[in-house]
Structures are given as C-alpha cells and as structure tokens.
Amino acid sequence: MAREPVDLLVIGGGVTGAGIARDAAMRGMRTALVDKGDFAGGTSSRSSRLIHGGLRYLEFYEWHLVFEASRERRTLLRIAPHLVWPREFIFPVYAGTRLAPWKLAAGLWLYDALALFRNVERHRMLSKRRTLRVEPALRERGLRAAARYFDAQCDDARLTLANARSAHEHGALVANYARVDRLEMADGQVRGATVTDVLSGDRHGVRALAVINATGPWGDGVAALAGDVPQLRLTKGAHITVPRARVGHTHAITVISPVDGRVMFVVPWGDLSYIGTTDSDFTGDIDAVEADADDVLYLLRSVNALFPHARLAPEDVISAWAALRPLLRPLDARAPGAVSREHRITRGPTGLISVLGGKLTTYRSMAAEAADLVAEQLHYLDGRPRPPRPPTAHEPLPGGAVRDVRLLVEDAVRDGSTRATAERLVRIYGSEMPAIIRLARSDPSLGAPLAPPHPATRAEVVHAIRREMAVTLSDLLMRRLHLFYEVLGQAAPEAAGLVEFSGSELGWDAARKASELADYLANVARMSAFRTALRQRFPRQTG
Numbered sequence: 001m002a003r004e005p006v007d008l009l010v011i012g013g014g015v016t017g018a019g020i021a022r023d024a025a026m027r028g029m030r031t032a033l034v035d036k037g038d039f040a041g042g043t044s045s046r047s048s049r050l051i052h053g054g055l056r057y058l059e060f061y062e063w064h065l066v067f068e069a070s071r072e073r074r075t076l077l078r079i080a081p082h083l084v085w086p087r088e089f090i091f092p093v094y095a096g097t098r099l100a101p102w103k104l105a106a107g108l109w110l111y112d113a114l115a116l117f118r119n120v121e122r123h124r125m126l127s128k129r130r131t132l133r134v135e136p137a138l139r140e141r142g143l144r145a146a147a148r149y150f151d152a153q154c155d156d157a158r159l160t161l162a163n164a165r166s167a168h169e170h171g172a173l174v175a176n177y178a179r180v181d182r183l184e185m186a187d188g189q190v191r192g193a194t195v196t197d198v199l200s201g202d203r204h205g206v207r208a209l210a211v212i213n214a215t216g217p218w219g220d221g222v223a224a225l226a227g228d229v230p231q232l233r234l235t236k237g238a239h240i241t242v243p244r245a246r247v248g249h250t251h252a253i254t255v256i257s258p259v260d261g262r263v264m265f266v267v268p269w270g271d272l273s274y275i276g277t278t279d280s281d282f283t284g285d286i287d288a289v290e291a292d293a294d295d296v297l298y299l300l301r302s303v304n305a306l307f308p309h310a311r312l313a314p315e316d317v318i319s320a321w322a323a324l325r326p327l328l329r330p331l332d333a334r335a336p337g338a339v340s341r342e343h344r345i346t347r348g349p350t351g352l353i354s355v356l357g358g359k360l361t362t363y364r365s366m367a368a369e370a371a372d373l374v375a376e377q378l379h380y381l382d383g384r385p386r387p388p389r390p391p392t393a394h395e396p397l398p399g400g401a402v403r404d405v406r407l408l409v410e411d412a413v414r415d416g417s418t419r420a421t422a423e424r425l426v427r428i429y430g431s432e433m434p435a436i437i438r439l440a441r442s443d444p445s446l447g448a449p450l451a452p453p454h455p456a457t458r459a460e461v462v463h464a465i466r467r468e469m470a471v472t473l474s475d476l477l478m479r480r481l482h483l484f485y486e487v488l489g490q491a492a493p494e495a496a497g498l499v500e501f502s503g504s505e506l507g508w509d510a511a512r513k514a515s516e517l518a519d520y521l522a523n524v525a526r527m528s529a530f531r532t533a534l535r536q537r538f539p540r541q542t543g
C-alpha cells in the first residue's frame, strides 16, 4: 500500500468497509482496506446475527427499507449460503402488550408482500394451542396466538471476513492491525493517510485519490481528523448466550420484553441460545464496550418471564457481547430525507467520504452506493470512465460457490466424515470445507479438538492462519473459531497450549507468545467483568 498510490483507501474493516473494498476492487479500482484491529473486530462480530427484512420498520411505515432489506436477504442467501441460512421465527402475542394478533398478521402479510412473496416461506398465524405444541416451553398464561415467519441468520464475523477476502481476490490490498492516525492533505483535499502497523509499530504513508471513512461507531473520531462535524449518537446493545436446553426452545423466538416492552430475540446457535438485545445510551470508551451487570440482568429477567421453566441465573451465562449502534443525528434542514435513512453517506469539505449507520443486512447495497460516489470522484479527477456496477449480487463470496449446502454435506459423509462434523464444517467453510478435511488427513494430529467437547480442531487454526488472515490468538479464538463465545470459561485453560501451537505456525518468539496469551486473557476478563459485579451485588444468589 505504501509503495504505490491507490485509487481508494477504505478505513475500517467491518462489514461496511469490507463490502466497499470488494465492490470497488471488482470495478477495477486500485483499492486498499485497513482496520486498526481484526476484520469484524468492531460491531460486525457483535450483532444479533440476523439478516432480516426488519419487521420493526413496518411500525414506522418505512416500506422501502423493508423492501431493500428483503431483497438483500435473498441475495445473501444466494451468494453466501454457508454463512447466511434461513431461520424460522415464532412471534408469540400475549394479552396486555401493544401488539394484537390481527395487527401482527397484517404486518406479516405486508412483510411477505414487500419480499415479493419470495421469502423462504410465507408466514402463518398459529392458535394458542398450536403455538404451545411447537414451542411448549413458552409461558402459557396470557398467550393469545403466535405468528410463524422466516428471516435469515448469519455468522457476522465470517460474512465480513468473506468480503475482505473477496476484495483481496479481486486485487485489493487488505491489512488488519493497520490503524489510521492521520489523514494526509494536498490542496485542501484528503489524499491519503498515515497508517500505523499496530503489531510492529511501523508507520507508513498511503496515498489515495479517494478516502472512505467506514469506521462505524468510530466514525466521528475519524471524520474529526478531516475537520468534519460529528453526526453520530451511540447506543449500546448487548447479548448473552446460555445453553439452549435451559430455555427449551427450538425456533428463533421474537418476543416483547415484559420488562420494558422492547422487541428482543432468543435465537438458537447450535446447542446454545443467544438473547438480545438491550438499548442504552453510551458515552464511554468506544474501544471497551462490554455487556455489564444491568444488561445481563435485563436479558435474563426478560427471558425468564417468557420461559418460566428456564430459571436462568447469571452463572448460566456462557458468554456475552455488546456493540454500539451508530444512530444518525438529524442533519440540518437543507438535507431532508437523510433523517429517516438507516445509513448516510456524506462528503465533507475536504473530500473525506463517511459511510455511517446501516446494517449488516444491507451492507452490499450501501457499499455499491459508496463506490458509485468514488467512481464519480475518480472520473472528475482524471477523466477515467465510470465503470458499471459490478455483479456483487451474483458472484458468490468465498466458500459460497455451491448451489445447495446440503449436497456438500452428503459429499463429505460419503467421503467418511460424520454427519455432525460435515454439517458444522459446511456451515463455516462452505465449498472450502475440503481444505480443512485435507489438512486433517495430511496430519492426524491436526484433527485433534482444541477444547473438547467443542468440535473445532487444530486444522481449522492452520486454515485460519494460512487462508483467513488470522494474526493473533484473539483473532483465532474469537472471530475465526468462536470458542470465546461458545465455550464456558472461554477456553482460557486451553489457550496456553493453543498459543504454542499457533505460535509455531506464525513464527512467534517467547515474548510474543506471552503477550498474545495475556491479550486473550484480558479479553476474557473484560467480558467476564459482569460476573464479578453481579457477585458483589447479589452475594448469595449468584454463589
């Protein structure tokens, strides 16, 4: 990146920046993508993991948003069928809430219509009896009816990574742990940035004809480097995971929290369920956002009220995460229309393009809009033709080159894998699954699980290092293999063994191994701080 100027420098390797880099690289722009941490290390690995039409927009009559999100849901199910999969939801309606069954039925009819009746299946209303037959653990008291409808679920961190990798395959230069500290100006216009290699401390200048700020909740901070005005208000959303058997549900459940009337989700994730989310104003350190004791209590109370047999307590929480919603502050009166949008793309006086807000679901169309603006800028600067929009909606993301993931599972089973292993590997790696199986067969020690009974193996560590740009222990355990979120205790006891193993693959010396382990354990401690806080607050109940 530092060697030759690029057309476009994208700051921020969340789903927005990775999506923009992919789109721009596919248009033939010389593109660079940098993130100060790991790809998806910010919001994009801490979402509710839903690719959804956005039922709640119906309440605000924002049909166009539902229409766009429904189209993107179809697109992502097609280009990344391993990372985005259909999910059946049950939405129970209880007496005394603001929602009547007829209102939900009408809303879901519209929801299906705005998806052009091309959602996975159409919704259906269920009687009380039927609801309890499909979800017997739900509270019976006050239950009036339920709706059954479809949305999709995704692996947010891997979806982001897939975009960064696709950008790279199309020629983009991509770097994680590369932080922008300064924007470089020429003739009053932003023309590049000073980028620090976070791991070595080296600094480099990257020259660029256009610079995009896609730093999500950090957006105002990066915009300030160009003197642009702040546009964001941040609110925190937290999730917790618990053993699914404790809740006792099969489908994803959309619920109105009995605590405060907010819509929340209880969603299956293998043998676990995650519950979210909260919504509270945030003014703290953007780099240290965690679910706190209040968040955890709120989520537990809400779910316990709707699943009376769950009786979940803080010690049942396996992991927790939180992220910040960058809500858009209204622009001045001369910019009508910007207020109701989910995202906003602005160009400041010095030419910095900021892409703010948005959601996982619509990242691709937002990326296309941003890349259009860059194409316009490059045309203005050197007269080059504006390239047509590239086929980002049709070309599969890495691992997505498969018509039906079930066929891959059958192939792997025929080839000797157990069905459970095949299903898991296909869900994570899609058509790249044979690479993992080949690695494990080339050296049987690589087939060993990292933290049994969690099924992730050493072969996946090698794959993540060689093919998926994992460069730290936390990249591996948090965003590539998810042990941090899926294993009670965050696999901390196994981390020391893993640092040795990954260190030999990555060439770490003793000092680096020690600092990698310390960083990971610090992440574990930060995430677990809510436990200590709750123990102090309720010394006896929480043990």
Ligand SMILES: Cc1cc2nc3c(=O)[nH]c(=O)nc-3n(C[C@H](O)[C@H](O)[C@H](O)COP(=O)(O)OP(=O)(O)OC[C@H]3O[C@@H](n4cnc5c(N)ncnc54)[C@H](O)[C@@H]3O)c2cc1C
Binding pocket: 011, 012, 013, 014, 015, 016, 017, 034, 035, 036, 037, 038, 039, 040, 041, 042, 043, 044, 045, 046, 047, 048, 049, 050, 051, 052, 178, 179, 180, 181, 214, 215, 216, 217, 218, 222, 236, 237, 238, 277, 322, 323, 324, 325, 326, 357, 358, 359, 360, 361, 362
């Ligand atoms: C609680 C919650 C739940 C959500 N659930 C859903 C959902 O279910 N479905 C959905 O569609 N959407 C959901 N969203 C929205 C969605 O997650 C976000 O819109 C999306 O992840 C934002 O991606 P981003 O790339 O803009 O930001 P981020 O993912 O935060 O990426 C910004 C990146 O910029 C990097 N960065 C910051 N400063 C610098 C710098 N100086 N130099 C280099 N890099 C820098 C950061 O390290 C970070 O990786 C949810 C959001 C929240 C908060």
